[in-house]
Structure formats: C-alpha cells, structure tokens
Amino acid sequence: MELVQQSPETGLERVLALRPADLEGWESAAASEIDADLAAQLRERDAQLADLLREWSKDFDAADVPDVRGSDFVGLPQGRSSVEPAALQSSARRRLRRLRPSGLPQALALAAGFAILCFGSWQVQQSSQSTTSETVPLPSAGWKAVSGTVSTRVALQFSVERRLQSGALVEPGRAGSSYGAADSLILRVDLRGEPAWVYLFEQTSGGPPTVLHPSAGDGWRLEEGLHALSSGDGQPLAYRPDQPAGATRYLAIATSGPVDAAGFATQVLAAGLDRPDLWPRPVRAVDSFVVDWME
Amino acid sequence: MTDRSDRPKLDLASDLGQLSDEDLMLRYAEGQAAAFDVLVLRHRRRIYSFLLRRVRNPDRAEELLSDVFLKLHRAAPRYTPEARFTTYLYTIAYRASLNAQSRQRNRLDQGVGGLNELDSVRSCAPAAGAPSPDRALRSQRAVARLDHELAQLPEGQQAAFILYYREGLSCAEAAECLGISPAEVKGRLAYARKLLRERMSGFLDAGGIDLS
Numbered sequence: 001m002e003l004v005q006q007s008p009e010t011g012l013e014r015v016l017a018l019r020p021a022d023l024e025g026w027e028s029a030a031a032s033e034i035d036a037d038l039a040a041q042l043r044e045r046d047a048q049l050a051d052l053l054r055e056w057s058k059d060f061d062a063a064d065v066p067d068v069r070g071s072d073f074v075g076l077p078q079g080r081s082s083v084e085p086a087a088l089q090s091s092a093r094r095r096l097r098r099l100r101p102s103g104l105p106q107a108l109a110l111a112a113g114f115a116i117l118c119f120g121s122w123q124v125q126q127s128s129q130s131t132t133s134e135t136v137p138l139p140s141a142g143w144k145a146v147s148g149t150v151s152t153r154v155a156l157q158f159s160v161e162r163r164l165q166s167g168a169l170v171e172p173g174r175a176g177s178s179y180g181a182a183d184s185l186i187l188r189v190d191l192r193g194e195p196a197w198v199y200l201f202e203q204t205s206g207g208p209p210t211v212l213h214p215s216a217g218d219g220w221r222l223e224e225g226l227h228a229l230s231s232g233d234g235q236p237l238a239y240r241p242d243q244p245a246g247a248t249r250y251l252a253i254a255t256s257g258p259v260d261a262a263g264f265a266t267q268v269l270a271a272g273l274d275r276p277d278l279w280p281r282p283v284r285a286v287d288s289f290v291v292d293w294m295e
Numbered sequence: 296m297t298d299r300s301d302r303p304k305l306d307l308a309s310d311l312g313q314l315s316d317e318d319l320m321l322r323y324a325e326g327q328a329a330a331f332d333v334l335v336l337r338h339r340r341r342i343y344s345f346l347l348r349r350v351r352n353p354d355r356a357e358e359l360l361s362d363v364f365l366k367l368h369r370a371a372p373r374y375t376p377e378a379r380f381t382t383y384l385y386t387i388a389y390r391a392s393l394n395a396q397s398r399q400r401n402r403l404d405q406g407v408g409g410l411n412e413l414d415s416v417r418s419c420a421p422a423a424g425a426p427s428p429d430r431a432l433r434s435q436r437a438v439a440r441l442d443h444e445l446a447q448l449p450e451g452q453q454a455a456f457i458l459y460y461r462e463g464l465s466c467a468e469a470a471e472c473l474g475i476s477p478a479e480v481k482g483r484l485a486y487a488r489k490l491l492r493e494r495m496s497g498f499l500d501a502g503g504i505d506l507s
Contacts (some may be wrong), residue, residue, distance in 0.1 A: 013485040022466040022481070048499045049492050052331040055438050056445075057461045064342045066357040070323075070332030169358055170365050226328045 008136050009032035016046045072159045072172045148252040152193040152284040156200070156252035157226075159186045161238055175289035184238035185291070187212075189252055191222045196254035196284055198222050199261040200229070201243065203249040209265035212239065212250070218222060219258040241293055249290045256282040316380030319484075323504070324371040335364055340495045341462065349392035357416050361394055376473060382468045389472050390455060396450065413503045437498040444498050452487040455480050 015023065026047050031039070150293025158173035163182040169257075173185065188257040200212040213229055214220045229237045241248060253268055262278060271278035273286055311319060311333045322330035344365055347356040366387050374383075433489060451473070457499075458469040459480070470477040492499065 010485070013489055014481060017485040017488040018466065018481060022477075035411065045492055045496075045499050046488070049488070049495060052437055052495070052498075053460055055434070056441050066362060068335060068339050068360055070335040070364070071328065072361070073365055074328045076368060078363065107436075172361075178478075187445050202385050230379055295392055 004066055004074040006030055008165075009034075012039060012112075014043060015252045016042065027202055057290075069172060071157060071188060071190070071226055072170060074226055076159075076161075076170065076186065096234045152191070152196050152254055152256075154189040154192075154196070154198065154252050154285040154287050156250060156287040156289060157188045157190060158250070158289070159188075160184070161186060169287070173289075173291075175291065178292040178294050180294045186238050187250065188226055189222065189229070190256060191224055193224060194256070194284070195221065195223045196256060198237040198258075199253045199255070199256050200264070201251040201253070201261070203251065203269070204241070204267075205246045205248070209249075209251060209269060211261050211265075212266040213237075219255075219261070228273060245295050247290055247292050252286065253283055254285045256284055259283075316384075317376035320367075320371060320374050320380060321376065323368075324374055331368065334367075338384055339364070339434055341429055345385065345388055345457060345462055346392055348445075349389075349393050349454070359388070359391045363391050366391070368401060378471060379468065382438065382464065382471050385458060385464065385468075385470045386464065389458070392454075394451075424493065433498070437495070440498060441491065441495060447489070447494075451475075452483045452490075455483040456487050459484055 008030050011032075012034050015031040016025040018027075030080055135141045137281050157172060160171045160173050160177075161184050162169045162171060170186075171190075179185075187200060189200075191198065193213060197221060198215070198221075201209040203209040229239075251265060251269070255264070259282065264283060267280045268283055268286055271280075273288055276283075279286070299380055303431075311322070311330055314322070314330075316334060316337065319330040319334045324473060339360060343356055346359045346363070350356050350359065356445065363384070367384065372444075373436045430464045444499075445456060448456065454473055454505070455469055464472065466477045466480045470480045473480065
C-alpha cells in the first residue's frame with residue numbers, strides 16, 4: 001500500500017517526474033484535477049528543466065571511458081569477496097610458504113592481502129646457470145606483439161593486482177609502467193592459430209632470461225584461446241620478483257613442440273624479437289613486455 | 296528469462312555479440328572467457344558514467360569500474376538470470392559507489408579529503424538569476440548548476456535520480472538496485488524534481504535556456 005497523499009499536486013508532480021509507463025491510474029487522474037493555470041505554469045517550468053536534464057544526461061566521449069577489458073579479470077578467483085576472510089588468508093599463506101622460492105620476503109606475501117590466494121601455488125623457478133650465460137640489454141619500454149612466421153600468434157597480457165588500504169584493486173597492466181611492493185602481475189597468454197607449447201620467461205636488466213612457467217615437465221601445451229597462468233589445482237598465479245628492482249622483461253615464446261626453454265629464450269632474444277627469420281626452430285611466435293619494479 | 300538449457304548454441308567469439316547479457320553471463324560462468332569481454336565492452340561506458348556521477352572523481356570512478364567488474368566476475372558462478380542483467384550490474388555499481396562515498400566521508404572526517412572534481416563547476420555557475428550576455432554560455436552554466444544541485448541532493452534521491460533519468464531504468468528496476476519499493480522511488484523522483492525546479496528557478500525564470 002502506498003502511503004502518499006493522493007492530492008492533485010502530488011499527482012501532477014508524479015506526472016511531471018515519471019515516464020508514462022511508470023505512472024499509475026490515480027496519479028494521472030489526480031493530476032487532471034489541478035487548476036489548469038497552475039498546471040500549465042508548472043508544466044512550462046518543468047519542460048525547461050527536462051531540457052536541461054537531457055543535456056546533462058548526454059553520454060561521455062569514448063575516449064573518456066577507461067579501457068577496462070574482460071580479459072583483465074580472467075584467471076582471478078571467483079566466488080569470493082575482495083577482502084578475503086582471515087581463515088582463507090591463513091590457508092593461502094601456508095601454501096605460499098611451501099611453494100614460493102626461498103628468499104622471498106614474507107612481507108611481500110602479507111602485503112598482498114587478497115593477492116595471497118593468487119600467490120597460492122607459486123611456481124617461479126630460477127633457471128639453471130649452466131644453460132644461459134649471455135645477457136641481453138633491455139630496452140626502456142615494452143615491445144608490441146611480434147607475429148611468428150607461421151599461422152600462430154601469441155600475446156602476453158597482464159593485469160596488476162594492487163593492495164590498497166581500501167582493499168584489493170585489479171587494473172589492466174600497462175607495459176612500461178612502474179610497480180611497487182604491493183603489486184603483483186597476473187599473466188595471461190592469448191594464443192591464436194595452431195596449438196602450441198608456450199613458455200614464459202623473466203629477464204631482469206643485465207641478467208639472463210629465467211623460466212617462469214612451466215616450472216618443469218613437457219611444457220605448457222595450449223589450444224587457441226585465452227589462458228590464465230594457473231597452478232595444477234586451478235589456482236591462478238600472481239607474480240612478482242623476489243628481489244624487485246629495475247626494468248624487467250616478461251617474455252612468452254610459442255613453439256610447435258617441447259624445447260629446452262631457457263636456451264631457446266636466450267637465442268630468441270639474441271636474434272631479436274622482430275627477426276622471426278633468425279629464431280631457432282621450432283619457435284613460432286613471441287611476445288614481450290617490460291615493467292619497472294620499484295623496491 | 297533464459298534458462299541454461301534452451302540457450303542458443305553459439306561458440307564463435309564473433310557470435311557472442313548477438314547474445315543477451317544474461318546469456319553472456321551464463322556462458323562466462325561455464326568458462327567461456329570471451330563472453331566476459333563482450334559484457335565488459337558492452338557496459339563499461341554506462342557503468343563508468345554512472346560511477347562518475349556518483350563519486351564525482353574520474354580516478355575514483357575508474358578504480359570503482361574495475362572493482363564492479365571484478366565483483367561481477369566473482370559472482371559469475373552463482374549468477375542466475377532472475378532479473379535484467381543491467382539491473383543486477385547497476386546494483387553492484389550502486390553498492391560500490393555507496394561504499395566509496397562512505398570511505399570518502401571517513402577520509403573527510405579525518406581531514407584527508409581532496410577536491411570534489413565535478414564540483415569545480417560550482418565556480419563557473421552564476422548565482423541564480425544573474426544576467427548573462429551569452430545564451431550558449433548561460434546554457435552551459437545552467438547544466439553545470441544543475442549538476443551541482445544534483446550533488447547536493449540527499450544520497451538516496453540522487454541515486455534514484457541518476458538511475459532513472461540518466462541510466463534509463465524503470466521505477467521498478469531502480470527500486471531493485473536501491474533496495475527500496477517502487478513507490479519510494481517515485482516519491483524520491485518527484486520530490487527531487489520539484490526541489491531542482493525550485494533551486495534552478497533563477498535559470499528557468501530567465502526566459503528559458505538555449506540548448507541548441
């Protein structure tokens with residue numbers, strides 16, 4: 001039951017304020033009972049307000065809208081709130097201690113808050129010293145995707161999970177940006193064309209490329225589509241280096257078969273990301289971006 | 296509403312654009328990542344616009360936009376199309392903006408608040424009834440003044456006003472977003488509109504406003 005005074009004035013205010021589809025019979029009927037001169041005066045003034053409202057309601061230009069994409073969220077946990085319950089955090093923290101590389105400051109994991117779950121099955125593996133000895137200079141900005149020589153394309157994408165006082169925030173990643181101690185990367189691979197084995201690498205300035213994923217085994221064989229980096233039990237992995245400092249390159253290499261990943265990364269980087277004719281077989285496509293980690 | 300079993304069987308990403316929001320959400324819940332891309336592209340503009348009107352700060356609105364779609368992503372496994380998807384999405388956005396406003400109020404209480412950027416239009420809005428030599432400029436000022444007056448409305452009225460007039464929701468849909476009855480929405484809209492007519496009287500009495 002609507003508890004309003006069904007006066008002519010109320011009826012007219014409703015008629016002026018609402019679209020016809022939202023009006024009830026009594027509202028229109030009550031409005032018709034109001035003094036004609038007063039009604040005309042109110043209608044005229046309201047029409048001017050309506051003009052103003054139409055102007056006010058004009059949409060934004062496309063350039064004004066942030067470039068948020070659905071793929072920014074693929075691979076993040078579902079069914080949980082942005083601030084995780086303490087019990088879940090504890091559970092994730094235990095998993096983190098077990099799986100993350102030694103030497104990672106505990107504070108990093110604690111600062112991550114919600115990101116702790118994503119860290120859950122940390123699988124960063126340092127590359128073997130015996131497989132790489134070359135160093136490749138880093139450019140100051142990120143590269144765009146480079147297509148391979150055959151019908152396979154790979155795009156290495158990322159989101160950034162930032163731990164703020166108000167909770168966890170996920171933003172689209174921007175190559176060339178600087179990230180700090182409370183940030184971690186959520187990596188995704190968009191593979192187009194033929195199925196391929198995909199390997200992910202990290203390279204800090206002046207250092208050799210090291211394998212990020214897969215940590216062991218026959219490689220990460222992917223069908224065409226968007227794939228989030230996740231552990232064996234389906235937990236998405238968020239990543240940040242254990243000693244964050246300076247420009248760091250993240251590299252995806254797609255091959256037609258399993259390879260000695262670390263050695264191939266070095267050869268691809270030495271050949272140049274824009275020289276697919278010089279890449280070792282069976283490399284099909286590569287993509288890379290650079291971010292700047294601040295301590 | 297669409298049931299999972301009778302949805303059209305389309306697998307190509309290009310076909311996703313033809314699906315309803317509700318179907319896209321169900322597809323995403325089933326693991327089709329591209330469906331979420333379509334949903335975000337389809338709605339990010341209007342949700343950002345809504346959030347910007349609510350929190351009146353582009354940076355904060357952008358943060359909230361990510362937050363809204365993150366919440367939508369997380370809700371996907373338990374999503375059931377019981378209401379229009381847009382109503383569902385606006386409900387998430389409204390609650391996010393409400394939380395943000397609450398946090399902002401707390402910061403202001405602690406003396407950490409910043410400039411309300413959309414309120415900067417106040418400086419160019421003339422006092423009601425002030426003469427202006429240029430009709431176009433006066434129109435711009437009138438819109439800016441309206442925006443400022445809207446920001447002064449009580450939170451509940453303001454939210455109902457934006458959802459109904461700017462976002463085009465029905466009274467019933469706005470009511471669902473706000474968690475109140477449709478009758479209450481009607482009351483808020485009528486009262487807010489009457490109040491705005493009064494507060495904008497200086498502009499409205501000056502012989503109309505040229506918005507052409």
